[in-house]
Amino acid sequence: MTALTIDALTVAFGRFTALDAVSLAVDPGEVRAVIGPNGAGKTTLLDVISGITKPVSGRVMLGDRIDLTKRSEAEIAKAGVRRKFQKPSVFPALTVRENLEIGCGPALPARERPARIASVLGEIGLGPRAAVPAGRLAHGEKQWLEIGMVLAAEPALLLLDEPVAGLSDAETAQTAALIRSLRRPDRAILVIEHDMGFVEAIADRVTVLHEGRTLYEGSMAGARHDARVIEVFLGR
Numbered sequence: 001m002t003a004l005t006i007d008a009l010t011v012a013f014g015r016f017t018a019l020d021a022v023s024l025a026v027d028p029g030e031v032r033a034v035i036g037p038n039g040a041g042k043t044t045l046l047d048v049i050s051g052i053t054k055p056v057s058g059r060v061m062l063g064d065r066i067d068l069t070k071r072s073e074a075e076i077a078k079a080g081v082r083r084k085f086q087k088p089s090v091f092p093a094l095t096v097r098e099n100l101e102i103g104c105g106p107a108l109p110a111r112e113r114p115a116r117i118a119s120v121l122g123e124i125g126l127g128p129r130a131a132v133p134a135g136r137l138a139h140g141e142k143q144w145l146e147i148g149m150v151l152a153a154e155p156a157l158l159l160l161d162e163p164v165a166g167l168s169d170a171e172t173a174q175t176a177a178l179i180r181s182l183r184r185p186d187r188a189i190l191v192i193e194h195d196m197g198f199v200e201a202i203a204d205r206v207t208v209l210h211e212g213r214t215l216y217e218g219s220m221a222g223a224r225h226d227a228r229v230i231e232v233f234l235g236r
């Protein structure tokens with residue numbers, strides 16, 4: 001079984017085709033990066049997976065059974081898909097712990113919350129900062145907290161939208177280590193990112209989009225040697 005199967009996905013905005021019959025499959029436990037030049041269709045792809053944009057045609061299957069193109073944003077979240085948007089949107093007046101409480105969602109029974117929050121604090125490395133208001137965190141720490149907020153819901157599919165944009169080199173390296181440590185057989189991670197060094201550090205495979213089409217799928221090392229990828233993207 002694949003964690004996510006995108007099959008011949010086509011998205012149009014008026015007469016403009018933003019995604020043109022894109023297909024890809026992400027395995028359970030995989031970290032997949034989607035890369036490509038500006039306007040390639042990366043954000044549109046995440047918007048379709050998370051239910052913000054509906055396609056003209058094609059399917060987006062979560063596991064074997066759920067076609068996300070037929071579901072609302074709320075139903076998609078309930079099915080186990082969580083997205084971290086590019087800009088951190090933590091609640092600045094609430095502590096790190098209180099933000100994670102919110103990330104757990106209303107369905108998690110109160111008795112299970114402390115263990116879930118402790119586990120997420122460990123994963124994101126913010127245990128010592130648990131009582132600090134989120135507004136006082138450094139930019140990198142805010143990004144990790146927001147990753148923690150989506151992790152607290154125990155997603156089957158985690159979507160990360162440029163998680164190292166604006167981070168220092170040290171924070172980027174720490175974020176790469178964090179994402180690698182999040183790999184679990186029951187969790188797939190799809191990342192959009194422009195920082196190629198970061199992509200190389202985290203991704204099992206990359207999908208290169210260009211003008212709404214899949215140009216390459218495979219290892220990042222392979223992408224670096226692919227003539228078409230070099231021409232449209234890496235070589236620039």
Ligand SMILES: Nc1ncnc2c1ncn2[C@@H]1O[C@H](COP(=O)(O)OP(=O)(O)OP(=O)(O)O)[C@@H](O)[C@H]1O
Nearest residue numbers: 013016017018036037038039040041042043044045
């Ligand atoms: N709501 C919209 N209406 C019209 N065109 C849109 C809309 N959303 C995206 N587009 C167009 O679709 C194309 C793909 O955009 P998208 O944002 O998915 O690219 P991207 O790969 O995420 O780019 P970037 O790296 O700059 O974020 C672009 O040409 C963009 O202008």
